[in-house]
Amino acid sequence: xxxxxxxxxxxxxxxxxxxxxxxxxxxxxxxxxxxxxxxxxxxxxxxxxxxxxxxxxxxxxxxxxxxxxxxxxxxxxxxxxxxxxxxxxxxxxxxxxxxxxxxxxxxxxxxxxxxxxxxxxxxxxxxxxxxxxxxxxxxxxxxxxxxxxxxxxxxxxxxxxxxxxxxxxxxxxxxxxxxxxxxxxxxxxxxxxxxxxxxxxxxxxxxxxxxxxxxxxxxxxxxxxxxxxxxxxxxxxxxxxxxxxxxxxxxxxxxxxxxxxxxxxxxxxxxxxxxxxxxxxxxxxxxxxxxxxxxxxxxxxxxxxxxxxxx
Amino acid sequence: xxxxxxxxxxxxxxxxxxxxxxxxxxxxxxxxxxxxxxxxxxxxxxxxxxxxxxxxxxxxxxxxxxxxxxxxxxxxxxxxxxxxxxxxxxxxxxxxxxxxxxxxxxxxxxxxxxxxxxxxxxxxxxxxxxxxxxxxxxxxxxxxxxxxxxxxxxxxxxxxxxxxxxxxxxxxxxxxxxxxxxxxx
Numbered sequence: 107x108x109x110x111x112x113x114x115x116x117x118x119x120x121x122x123x124x125x126x127x128x129x130x131x132x133x134x135x136x137x138x139x140x141x142x143x144x145x146x147x148x149x150x151x152x153x154x155x156x157x158x159x160x161x162x163x164x165x166x167x168x169x170x171x172x173x174x175x176x177x178x179x180x181x182x183x184x185x186x187x188x189x190x191x192x193x194x195x196x197x198x199x200x201x202x203x204x205x206x207x208x209x210x211x212x213x214x215x216x217x218x219x220x221x222x223x224x225x226x227x228x229x230x231x232x233x234x235x236x237x238x239x240x241x242x243x244x245x246x247x248x249x250x251x252x253x254x255x256x257x258x259x260x261x262x263x264x265x266x267x268x269x270x271x272x273x274x275x276x277x278x279x280x281x282x283x284x285x286x287x288x289x290x291x292x293x294x295x296x297x298x299x300x301x302x303x304x305x306x307x308x309x310x311x312x313x314x315x316x317x318x319x320x321x322x323x324x325x326x327x328x329x330x331x332x333x334x335x336x337x338x339x340x341x342x343x344x345x346x347x348x349x350x351x352x353x354x355x356x357x358x359x360x361x362x363x364x365x366x367x368x369x370x371x372x373x374x375x376x377x378x379x380x381x382x383x384x385x386x387x388x389x390x391x392x393x394x395x396x397x398x399x400x401x402x403x404x405x406x407x408x409x410x411x412x413x414x415x416x417x
Numbered sequence: 418x419x420x421x422x423x424x425x426x427x428x429x430x431x432x433x434x435x436x437x438x439x440x441x442x443x444x445x446x447x448x449x450x451x452x453x454x455x456x457x458x459x460x461x462x463x464x465x466x467x468x469x470x471x472x473x474x475x476x477x478x479x480x481x482x483x484x485x486x487x488x489x490x491x492x493x494x495x496x497x498x499x500x501x502x503x504x505x506x507x508x509x510x511x512x513x514x515x516x517x518x519x520x521x522x523x524x525x526x527x528x529x530x531x532x533x534x535x536x537x538x539x540x541x542x543x544x545x546x547x548x549x550x551x552x553x554x555x556x557x558x559x560x561x562x563x564x565x566x567x568x569x570x571x572x573x574x575x576x577x578x579x580x581x582x583x584x585x586x587x588x589x590x591x592x593x594x595x596x597x598x599x600x601x602x
Contacts, residue, residue, distance in 0.1 A: 128510055413503055
């Protein structure tokens with residue numbers, strides 16, 4: 107396994123298998139009365155979040171604490187960044203305190219890679235701009251693998267705002283490594299530029315017609331419409347988006363009861379996903395959250411526990 | 418102790434216990450456990466992965482054959498509790514299975530294949546601390562090869578095997594390895 111986790115492409119199929127096996131054991135620990143393992147005793151993990159987050163940050167914090175690491179949260183707001191300190195100075199200041207891992211979220215694509223070149227600590231990318239979010243793709247694939255048995259040869263549809271989605275980018279890489287067939291579905295205005303060439307290179311299919319893809323899917327991943335990143339008219343109205351690309355009650359019926367539904371959260375209920383779909387028996391949305399802690403424990407353990415890890 | 422990487426012991430390895438010796442040793446250990454515990458009441462057997470787990474199952478089968486009662490068997494992984502985690506690349510943990518009755522108030526017999534430094538057993542005692550509070554904890558091992566680094570001893574020993582630190586003790590069990598025996602190389 108690489109020292110850092112910056113991209114889903116850092117992980118081989120064997121690495122993913124190892125991480126999943128450990129995550130399954132961590133899942134059992136979550137159900138124990140004493141949810142504490144001593145593996146990372148004396149290690150310090152800093153969650154450095156320059157963007158808002160509930161589930162990623164809290165699950166990294168819980169994951170670190172259950173492994174007995176000291177975890178500290180630093181957010182962009184209220185840190186020296188708001189006084190005008192540069193990212194480099196902020197990161198070097200924190201690294202100088204002697205930390206073992208930096209879990210980082212930043213609005214700039216490539217921020218985690220950049221930081222990994224400045225510090226000795228292990229850097230885990232918890233979302234960089236519209237680029238990647240590798241631990242999200244790990245927990246998505248883990249949740250789907252537990253439900254479907256394997257992803258080899260399975261057809262996964264990823265639907266929604268691709269342009270602004272780091273979850274989409276990491277998932278396409280992760281699912282390809284695990285042997286799944288992927289079709290990404292979005293309106294033309296929410297397809298990132300250059301996606302045609304990338305899809306040929308990476309071997310995934312593109313579509314603008316959700317109703318053609320859904321009946322052939324073994325699993326569906328809905329993406330959030332990221333209003334905060336949109337400055338302009340990507341679609342005429344929310345209602346029109348829902349009609350074309352939302353997982354509505356009618357589409358849920360087409361899907362059938364055995365096809366799992368994922369959503370990385372937070373959901374815009376009624377926009378990209380209907381309440382009926384979000385709360386359906388086949389919805390894995392809460393399983394994803396619970397898997398999030400197990401996967402992040404597994405990642406922290408494998409990157410920090412062994413020999414030669416961290417400073 | 419941890420599993421050796423290759424299944425087949427090297428040609429120059431000396432057989433210390435063959436399949437029948439292992440059977441006899443486990444039968445004796447089973448009787449000793451029953452004698453010490455005055456029956457199978459409140460007994461729980463916990464194997465330490467990987468090879469302690471099939472050994473614990475075999476002991477449980479023998480106890481059932483003698484006493485006619487089912488003894489709860491489980492597995493207790495100690496990977497995350499080891500004090501030498503940082504000396505190796507991180508190894509994935511193996512399953513921990515605690516029988517439905519739990520450990521509180523029970524007599525737990527930890528079962529492992531080889532007792533060497535005692536560090537695995539120390540880790541197992543720590544791991545058990547997070548899972549419950551047994552009344553009594555005992556230790557059964559197939560082979561005790563000496564060289565303890567901690568004040569730990571086994572209650573039930575299949576074979577005491579004087580060895581030098583440079584030698585390797587290899588335990589192979591049918592369930593995991595497809596062959597059976599203990600070798601010294």
